[in-house]
Amino acid sequence: MASFQKYTTKKDGTMWLYKYYTGEINPVTGKKKPSTKRGFKTKAEAKLDAAQTEKEVADGTFIKQDKTITFEEVYEQWYETNSPTFKPPTRKAVRSKFKSQILPHFGNVKINDITRSYCQEVINKIAKKIKSVENMKMYANQVFEFAVLMDISKSNPMKGVIIPKKESDHLAEGKKMRNYWEKHEIKKFLGITKQACSYRDHLMFHLLIYTGARKGEVLALRWNDIDFRENIINFDKTLFFDKKTFTPLTSKTPASRRVLSLDDTTLALLKKHRTEQSRGIVQPIGPNDDRMVFTREDGTPIRLAYPNDKLNEIIRSNNLHKITVHGLRHTHASLLFEAGASIKEVQERLGHSDIKMTMNIYTHVTKAVKEKTADRFEKFMEFDPPITGSEVVTSDQE
Template sequence: MASFQKYTTKDGIRWMYKYYSTIDPATGKKRQSTKRGFKTKKEAQLDAAKIEQEIANGTYITEDKYVTFEQVYRQWFETISNTYKPSTRKAVVSKFKKRILPHFGNLRMKDINSMYCQEVINQIAKEIKSVENMKMYVNQIFEYAISKEIIAHNPIKGVIIPKDKNEFIVDEGQLEERNFWDKTEIKQFLNILKDEYPLQDYVLFHSLIYTGARKGEILSLRRKDIDFKAKTINLNKTLFFENGKHMSLTSKTAASRRLISTDDTTLSLIKKLHTERNRASVVNLSFDNNEYLFIRNDGSPLRLAYPNDKLEEIIRVHDLHPITVHGLRHTHASLLFEAGASIKEVQERLGHTDIKMTMNIYTHVTRTVKEQTAAKFATFMNEL
């Protein structure tokens, strides 16, 4: 039961009450708490009755746990970060620092309501496309706070992610965009590399196109990942840089860790690259199991941005159809589909966990091919 007491302030008489709340795990005894500032004893009694009911229902949150969102985030991150790869930890910290903490960081958890969360999500949706990802992380903080009895309810649970009005508008130019090349464009690109660029650049992009691997997977390849007899490449890790240092991290999912078959030309080019490298003595390395396939002059792996920069340069100088490095993966997939591979086969080769990702490529490629067919017909008719 609560005990009530009257006291005097400069603003006049006020009432307070003392009560016992939750069990202190350190002592095993109930915590004694105090609430002040009531103008009348009746107000204090009504509030005390409400608190006692919450304690009985198990929904009461003690006053000393009214911490800020950032304090909860930091405790959550300290708890959960050991389960993340370094690349994931870095990405999570960046998301909170840039997008989430500026909106929530200084607010007390108990003061954040659903309406405010909706306003924040609406604002973030105007700035970036990955707003759903941001909501997911904010939700984790609130759920963590509930598990630690800091708050009783999750204010972001019912928040709606707004639709971009552009989703309902057909962009006439969008149908012309494609992030992959056809066979003719690939041959032109590889010929340019072969004639005008170092062998390593040629082998690097040839490998990206002929394996469909992610750039981090290709750049992390070592000699031991290549089996020349079985004609396979083991894609089981990805390259990561942090504070100027590189490391190879295990692939995120089981589907990403895969052994793929490769062709004689790709294997021959890899052998040729290392033969030339050892002959030139660029670095004092032998063709051993731990040597990276694609390296700088000091033997360290190429930086992750290197393929992007080189591809952009070649496209700009030679006026090629613009695609991204990731588009080379789409290129590989599109040619597999054209060659008659099944969606399941392409999914396994690309290391997609969800077949929907493969289906998205298939749908886009199919639509583009149909559009090209119509264009060919129109061109033929115009020639009459």
């Protein structure tokens, strides 16, 4: 049974507390350890809470909440438990998201003092600043769920919190900027890179456009990823940079690990680059050549931001339609669709694990594809020529 008593504080005056037993045993004395719960304005409030506590203890559902542990301390436990399953880029991104967006609001707050209304207030604030508020809510929610799982908290205050809609969500979308190039724009761009760029950079952009690979996949390539006899290239890793160190990592999903056929032009460019790179070096052709395809003059990998910087420089200098490096991947997909490839074929070539990603690109395909689709529909809907009188068959003639 719980015991009740008054106590006095300077801030709140007379208050009530109760002492109860959870069944824990003091390892030194061998006696049951008492626990205390404070902060009740009346004895009736204390009795009501004590009855609930005793019921939970009897049912085996009682969780003794730690009133001192902060959200950040629980986050560190969660991160230590889960981060070994993350790849280095994910670990880096998660740390950054918590540091910049989540911990400033929750970090120093006692986790069992955090209410649902406070969570809603925080999400409302974050939603006004960034677009990826759903992502932030998801990560904060994982920490609260971890606290419940570890018996640190009774419940997750993030449950039921709503992502507020922005005013723009209710408006019809304006015309989106085209993040891909048409066929004539690609020819012009590659003509410029051939004349104005180094051979390495021309090949890098050619490969991005002709394979649709991600920039990290292209920059991680080694010569033994290319089979010049079978005319194929193997994409199974990506380049990651952290703390001044370049690390090749396995591709994120099984779908990303793929082998693609190469056209004759791309093969010829690669062979020429390998010959230039091999001058003065005796190096076997085949699986033993693990040198990187794209490097700086000192042999170190190219930094991941370089393709972005170089592309922006070329676009600006030549007044080209502005796209991103990722837009070169969309360009490849658009041209595949224009050439008649199916959505499934494009999905496999780009290494999409979810066909929705491919479908999203398909909805923004080139003008030529849309015109072909319209032409096919028009031809399908063409009516047969009218039947002349001589072709009419009556029932008597049958």
